[in-house]
Amino acid sequence: MRIPTARILAPTLLALLTAACATRQAPPSATVSVPAVRETAAVDSLRDAADDPAIWRDARRPERSLIVATDKQDGLYVYGLDGKIRGFLRAGRVNNVDLRGDVVINGAPSVLVAASDRTERTDGKIALFALNTETAALTALGRFPAQVTEAYGFCLYRRAADRALFAFVVGKDGTISQLSIDVAGPTPKVAVVRQMKLATQSEGCVADDRTGQLYVAEEDVGLWRFSAAPDGGDGREAFFKVDGQRLVADAEGLAILPRGRDGGYLVASSQGDSAYAVWNLRDGAYRGRFRIVASGGVDGTSDTDGIEIAAGDFGPDFPGGLMVAQDGDNSPQAQNFKLLSWRAVEKALDLR
Template sequence: MRTPRTARSAALVASATVLTTLLTAPLAGADGLPVVTPAGETAALYDDEAGGNSDADDPAIWRDPADPARSLVVATAKEGGLRVYDLDARQVQSLPAPRPPAEGAAPGRFNNVDLALGVRTRAGRADVAVVSDRGRDRLRIYRVDPSRPGGPLTDITDPAAAPVFSADEAEIDDQRTAYGLATWKDRSSGRTYALVSRRERTTVALLELLPAANGTVGYRKVRTLDLPASFRLPDGTAWSPCLEPGELPQVEGMVVDPATGTLYAGQEDVGIWRLRADLTGRPALVDRVREYGVPGTYDEATEECVPGADPGYGGRRLSADVEGLTLLQERDGDGHLIASGQGDDTFALYDRELSEGNEYEGGFRIGAATDSLDGVEECDGAAVLNAPLGDRYPRGLLVVQDGRETPAVEDGEGGTRTATGFKFVDLGAVLDATGR
């Protein structure tokens, strides 16, 4: 996630009308999209010294097969480490990110998280949460055990795990490090992998998770793939997104369709790519952001991009950045890719069927339920689980990051503290609102 640029704001769609309840026939926002409301939210996180430099980013949902009502949400808080919540959005565990190995070195900073079930360890199979540690350029692996005293997650990362992209500490501190993440179990081989993107670069790496000594889990790099950084427009000109000097258009949101071994990767300022999860073959651009093709000039004084005239080559569904991607799997084999458009606070649904070309099939917003339970803005990460989770979520759960938690809290110096958090949304409400 990068802070939305002022230059983008002029292109953003108007916010949805705030609702206090979800009606049987859902009301629509100003853009005609249906609006659903959250059923719960986590306590706010604050990205400042008083708040432990904690900034909500990405969630994952672990379903307890023995008691689905006791399922868990695992979520990243950047320098604040990991948070684990129950289905009432109450925190049940907090795990810190690693400390810097030396004075002046970068500390751990947890960016994205995904679940991998039945991973091989030398102590047997285990369900694990896999985390991209952007600060230290590594994967961190946590065993999930809801019966464990002191909290359900235990760090089982191989101490010898090497940096994903960096050759040395200087490169780690430069922070072109592990960023977005999705897990994948190859059904043909039974092997488990993590797909990891690189911050400020277009690279995606395929890493195999491997058992290591003393019940820990490590990884090895299989291959990498670089997505395009420059694009040929229909008028024959070349275009690249306007970014800070030295940056390339990075990927963050990613998800793998386990049925087809298809990776969907959100290149934030470009759109959504579809490619083989083993990173072979040719990527295809499923959809473009509205800002695709718009020229821009970086202004060093304001540290913002000044846009030029829109040539009209962009998409119609997503406003940059394209962020959280998650897969809604339906019991009949159908399903949808859900993508968050951070620029206009919407969520888009695309058909899961490759033969249909991942057609756009509608979208929705998440509006306020009450004055104290606000809607979702600037969403950075999302996770969905289409399975019963007890009486509270009998049709499943959608968890999304809220990039602008309200109401604002005063910082004691005449300003307000920036707050983020996670919203819990009844998946049944989303399915009803979108006609699924």
């Protein structure tokens, strides 16, 4: 979310980020263009409303995959890959959303959807839902305290060793709460197990289930990498700073496209110039940047908040993976989300 008032960074923090990230920065490259393939129906709420998407992939019938996305003024939409609304649940002011499939909910395998809930601005929570993938219906499972003042960013993490499930809630003030989640029984069990703190406003986050690493975007500062382990403490590594060239404030949504055991790409929304920056996950090398442009009657994106990427086959239009990005200006309609082929991104940036 764009904040009009500039914030001044402490010199020591700037020095830390500059030193830590210097070895990862390549010379700025041209920003390439990737066409939008499709768009979702607009959300009902006006002004700043659509925010963050999550993707559920149907491995047996990829064309029946679903997108869950937030209208942060009113609730959660469920879209098909054709962009049409499959379902909607009035769920309050849910800001960021994530999901995991094959989760046991009350004794049965299901898809867990979870979101940051800032309905009560001074008492941030997480909201849990079960997604029926046949009917696209969401069922609320409850709201649980997150020990942050105003819940903004959100992402889930499933530990590889034992498949234990955790959530990260990023407060507007930079507080990060990690919560354990157990929905196997009749009543969900959710508890805060760890807290960290960034200095200024933060939002976007994504966890890598394979490597146990958490990435968080501090909007005017840069990207940080933490351990995702509940006993990981407050230590963090500066991954990439907002430099006004590759990553332009605000640094917003984050997403991971996994490859193999620890490879793939981290993508960040460079909201200040309506672009997206890409890094190798394995070594942190900067790989380039792109914009989503109009194509075939679908407009491009601007001022993007949330993004999501999923690997695998999603049908003939998205054979090598699917990326979904919020569009901050979908005039003359309300905001919505754009769909594009990850294979097109790979080709444009020569990532293969």
